[in-house]
Amino acid sequence: MPLVAFCIIALVAVGSALGLVLRRNPIHGALFLVVNLGSIAALYLMLGAEFLAAAQIIIYAGAIMVLFVFAIMVLIPGKAETGPDPRRALRLWALPVGGVLFVLVGVRVLIPRAAPAAGSAIAPGGIEAIGRLLFTDYLFPFELTSVLLLAAMVGVLLLARRRA
Amino acid sequence: MVPESYYLALSALLFAIGTVGVIVRRNPLVIFMSIELMLNAVNLSFVAFGHRLGSHDGQVMVFFVMAVAAAEVAVGLAIIVAIFRLRRRLSIDDLSLLKW
Numbered sequence: 001m002p003l004v005a006f007c008i009i010a011l012v013a014v015g016s017a018l019g020l021v022l023r024r025n026p027i028h029g030a031l032f033l034v035v036n037l038g039s040i041a042a043l044y045l046m047l048g049a050e051f052l053a054a055a056q057i058i059i060y061a062g063a064i065m066v067l068f069v070f071a072i073m074v075l076i077p078g079k080a081e082t083g084p085d086p087r088r089a090l091r092l093w094a095l096p097v098g099g100v101l102f103v104l105v106g107v108r109v110l111i112p113r114a115a116p117a118a119g120s121a122i123a124p125g126g127i128e129a130i131g132r133l134l135f136t137d138y139l140f141p142f143e144l145t146s147v148l149l150l151a152a153m154v155g156v157l158l159l160a161r162r163r164a
Numbered sequence: 165m166v167p168e169s170y171y172l173a174l175s176a177l178l179f180a181i182g183t184v185g186v187i188v189r190r191n192p193l194v195i196f197m198s199i200e201l202m203l204n205a206v207n208l209s210f211v212a213f214g215h216r217l218g219s220h221d222g223q224v225m226v227f228f229v230m231a232v233a234a235a236e237v238a239v240g241l242a243i244i245v246a247i248f249r250l251r252r253r254l255s256i257d258d259l260s261l262l263k264w
Contacts, residue, residue: 017182071244102179106177110169133221
């Protein structure tokens with residue numbers, strides 16, 4: 001039964017990823033990406049990461065994609081990708097390269113090696129365990145992330161300022 | 165019980181699709197969205213490995229990746245909008261000043 005659910009969600013994820021990459025209209029691509037992010041959140045739920053599933057919906061689908069949609073709406077008069085592609089032959093090499101990349105990565109992660117003994121598959125604790133890790137083992141990256149977000153905010157404000 | 169290798173195979177497939185999207189598309193916004201797709205594929209493999217090893221470290225890594233991705237999207241979109249507000253064509257091929 002979980003296998004059936006996984007297959008359905010995986011099909012939705014791959015289909016929406018292909019929709020993002022193949023659609024001409026960037027708004028359609030953005031909507032397909034929202035579907036993809038939702039299916040990834042469903043996969044997080046299947047893997048026992050409830051906090052991450054909620055954070056994925058709130059942050060990725062709810063904030064980042066809204067930013068993307070705003071940017072696409074601002075830039076639509078630019079007429080994206082009109083005209084024939086002057087480098088079409090070179091770009092079509094991406095398809096076999098993508099296939100080779102998939103094979104290389106797939107072989108690398110799927111060959112069973114002497115794995116460390118898998119701990120209890122679903123470690124208990126959920127968000128409390130994540131919070132505990134964030135404030136003990138990962139405290140330094142946590143503080144650095146806050147500095148990074150501050151720097152990003154200042155940078156965006158600087159870039160968005162109108163040159164008087 | 166779904167074996168973790170299925171999640172990893174799906175992650176590899178999404179990563180490859182994102183890579184093809186970055187290379188083939190000419191609209192910089194769609195390229196950026198394909199980069200987000202690649203980041204999500206890697207997040208999925210982080211969570212799958214964390215689930216397999218029974219630790220929450222994978223989820224903490226994804227937490228940081230999400231924070232960095234949010235900052236990256238904000239700055240990247242500001243740059244793209246700042247550049248392309250001046251021009252009327254929206255093609256990545258126009259940005260070739262740094263080409264050797």
